[in-house]
Amino acid sequence: MSTTFTFDLHPSGAGAGASAAAALRHGTVSIASPSDAQQGKKRVIETPGCFMFSTKGSVPHLTPDTMRLQDFGGINVSLEQLLHPDQPASFSKWPLTSPFNSGSKFTLAEYLHLQDLILMCDLRDYSSFSAFASPSDVAAGAGAAPSKLVGPNTDRYALLSTPKGVRQLTVDDYLQIVRQYRPDIMVAMADSIVEKPKNPEHKGPAEKRVRKSVERSLKWLDQILLEREGQDGRMEDRRMEEEKKRRRERKEKKRAAAAMMAEQQQQQAQQEGGAEQQQQASSKDTMSEVAESDDTPIAIVPRETEPWKEVAVFAHVLGSHIEAERITSAQETARREGVDGFMIDTSALTEMVDMDQILKLVQTSVEHLPSQKPRMVYGVQTPEDVLKAIALGVDLFDTSYPYHLTEDGKASLYCFGEDPSPESISAADKSSSRNNRWINLWDDEHGDQFVPILEGCECYACHSGGHTRAYINHLLKTHEMLATVLLMSHNMHQFNLFFKHVRESIKEGTFEKHSKTFHDMFGNEPKRTAEKHLAQLVVEAALTKRNQRLEGAEEAVVDAIGTGEKLVKKRPEVEGVEADKTEKKAKKEGDATQEQ
Known part of the structure; x- marks a missing residue:
């Protein structure tokens, strides 16, 4: 060990x-x-x-x-x-x-x-x-x-x-x-x-x-x-590989010997029987040599x-x-x-x-x-x-x-070994999630809840101040990375607290009692599907559209390598704007010339 x-x-x-x-x-x-x-x-x-x-x-x-x-x-x-x-x-x-x-x-x-x-x-x-x-x-x-x-x-x-x-x-x-x-x-x-x-x-x-x-x-x-x-x-694998190699070589030698015998028989088909007997003896000697070559013990040296x-x-x-x-x-x-x-x-x-x-x-x-x-x-x-x-x-x-909860925009409310706070249960009842285990902060109703995710929670998101449900709801809908940082911090903290209370219940001999209470209070986890929250789909669609627009802008600029020039390929949606700018610039230059 x-x-x-x-x-x-x-x-x-x-x-x-x-x-x-x-x-x-x-x-x-x-x-x-x-x-x-x-x-x-x-x-x-x-x-x-x-x-x-x-x-x-x-x-x-x-x-x-x-x-x-x-x-x-x-x-x-x-x-x-x-x-x-x-x-x-x-x-x-x-x-x-x-x-x-x-x-x-x-x-x-x-x-x-x-x-x-x-x-x-x-x-x-x-x-x-x-x-x-x-x-x-x-x-x-x-x-x-x-x-x-x-x-x-x-x-x-x-x-x-x-x-x-x-x-x-x-x-x-x-x-x-x-x-x-x-x-x-x-x-x-x-x-x-x-x-x-x-x-x-x-x-x-x-x-x-x-x-x-x-x-x-x-x-x-x-x-x-x-x-x-x-x-x-x-060692054993190398010995088996050597055995396989020898078997392949033996098959090749036998195949070569059989081909040689067939060729000699064809060439000597018209000769006397004595010559044929001599040929058969020679072929038997060749086959015996092939068999003897396989009898050599395989010696594998330890590495x-x-x-x-x-x-x-x-x-x-x-x-x-x-x-x-x-x-x-x-x-x-x-x-x-x-x-x-x-x-x-x-x-x-x-x-x-x-x-x-x-x-x-x-x-x-x-x-x-x-x-x-x-x-x-x-x-x-x-x-x-x-x-x-x-x-x-x-x-x-x-x-x-x-991690899966965070990916879905959900924040943990469950606990083990103690009664959940009335505030969290009340908030969960108002949520469209309709369960006491977690709340989905993509839901619109959290947009005006200026309270921590869970009252009394000591995690980074809840305890440091300023991180309210409304704020995280805003971060999710603006696709800010801080949203998942705060959610993951909270969900990880609650999961760790869950295990801490489980260990305490094992020490105190109350594990079975608290497990039953947990099941009665929180039930079973709703089955997770591939469906996303509607607000999340809207945000992702907007991001996809923006990314496509940015990718199009990048593709419009082509560097002419070796010439020191940069060629600009105009996008269809801006060609009219660029033409107007060029026309105005030419008119301005013409007016200046006439004044001179």
């Missing part, structure tokens, strides 16, 4: 029920960095808790200073969004040593200026694979290239959907990335099923495909764990590899919708002692089953995982689903939910 990664479990409250007490967990994830003395210690993640969702290494809509006002201790970075065009084939532009800490390697955390956070890296962005994600998110991959469009993985590589197109990533590529980036936690390369099923009538992948996914992921995991310890994890023991490894627990494969994946992954934590993968489930069935499959996986290691899940985002997953023993989630 990693010498720097620690997961400490704390006792739960005595008031919890017997069944709940067995599953409810409260703990701390921490990373002890060798450079703590120079740079200050990293934050910790209290569980149940979250890694911040990011796009291309930054939290969406938050500036660096507003991001650090949040109390989250970690951030999850997707490699398919972050890899440079020359990576992983070449890291020639990547510094060998850190300019901030002499004598150490330059890390991804330093590159992204996230040294104070626990940095986790995974191959894909799984935020769009969620029952809460809208069709537009699934199509757009939450701002990245569409992960849904990649083809199936193979034994040699996994496919990534990057902004530059679909790319192949081999295990060697993965290992090179880890050795260069050195994140705090690396999620092991896995054969996650993100391609469309071959048979359109099937909602999910076939059982054979799921079994292959589990086997392939375990094989890659074994190789990665060996490489982390400085051993050659790719010297660079260990990276300071990086923790989380492993995917797969199995799709097939319970038996989920059990196999969980049991086999749990047997690998070098694994530091588990990533319960639900990416292939969102289009075939509902959330209740997804949570049952999550429970199946959790029941076969060791209790002393953390469990994180993708695809469970809304507060009520998070509460159900926590009751099953899940420790870690991501902040995709506040």
Whole structure:
């Protein structure tokens, strides 16, 4: 296991029920960095808790200073969004040593200026694979290239959907990335099923495909764990490649020998039998030489590899919708002692089953995982689903939910463990949203509400003063970036507060009681669709029209390279104006000449 990664479990409250007490967990994830003395210690993640969702290494809509006002201790970075065009084939532009800490390697955390956070890296962005994600998110991959469009993985590589197109990533590529980036936690390369099923009538992948996914992921995991310890994890692959090469060479030799025999038989068809017997003996000798050449033992020399023991490894627990494969994946992954934590993968489930069935499959996986290691899940985002997953023993989630709310112009009102403020409920009742969970600040009725988003909220948007609902409504309708900065700050703060109160309820033994109160008060999240607010559509249409006009103006100016001249191509809508100006100028010059 990693010498720097620690997961400490704390006792739960005595008031919890017997069944709940067995599953409810409260703990701390921490990373002890060798450079703590120079740079200050990293934050910790209290569980149940979250890694911040990011796009291309930054939290969406938050500036660096507003991001650090949040109390989250970690951030999850997707490699398919972050890899440079020359990576992983070449890291020639990547510094060998850190300019901030002499004598150490330059890390991804330093590159992204996230040294104070626990940095986790995974191959894909799984935020769009969620029952809460809208069709537009699934199509757009939450701002990245569409992960849904990649083809199936193979034994040699996994496919990534990057902004530059679909790319192949081999295990060697993965290992090179880890050795260069050195994140705090690396999620092991896995054969996650993100391609469309071959048979359109099937909602999910076939059982054979799921079994292959589990086997392939375990094989890659074994190789990665060996490489982390400085051993050659790719020896078996190179031996198999050498065997394939020999088989190809043997086939070529046999084909050549058979062709030579046929040619000799044709040439000697008229000769005596003795000559034919001599020819057959010669051909047999050639074939025996081909067979003997394959008997030489294959000797693979182990390669010297660079260990990276300071990086923790989380492993995917797969199995799709097939319970038996989920059990196999969980049991086999749990047997690998070098694994530091588990990533319960639900990416292939969102289009075939509902959330209740997804949570049952999550429970199946959790029941076969060791209790002393953390469990994180993708695809469970809304507060009520998070509460159900926590009751099953899940420790870690991501902040995709506040991101999706911000994208829709919504501000959180929900809370856990306490009664919501009467002001927020009253305001929600007046809103066209008609729910107590959030308000949509695109709604016209917020245009004259000069009050904070939520009374008593300590977030940057509500507490710093001057940021009222009316102001944010104005910012949204004028398409100002500050609107989403304020909304994301508020939604992230409320999500963090939600988890804080959940942890307190686990300590006090009141989790089940408050979970029931939460469900009674806020109900279930309305299904998110691709439809946008009418006011948002109007603003986007106006922006599109403006951008087209600006693009037309830029295209009208053509530089005559090499002549030092600039040719101006007039747009149709301004030709009449320019003609009038030219005519007036000529008339003025003529009048001046006559006066002289």
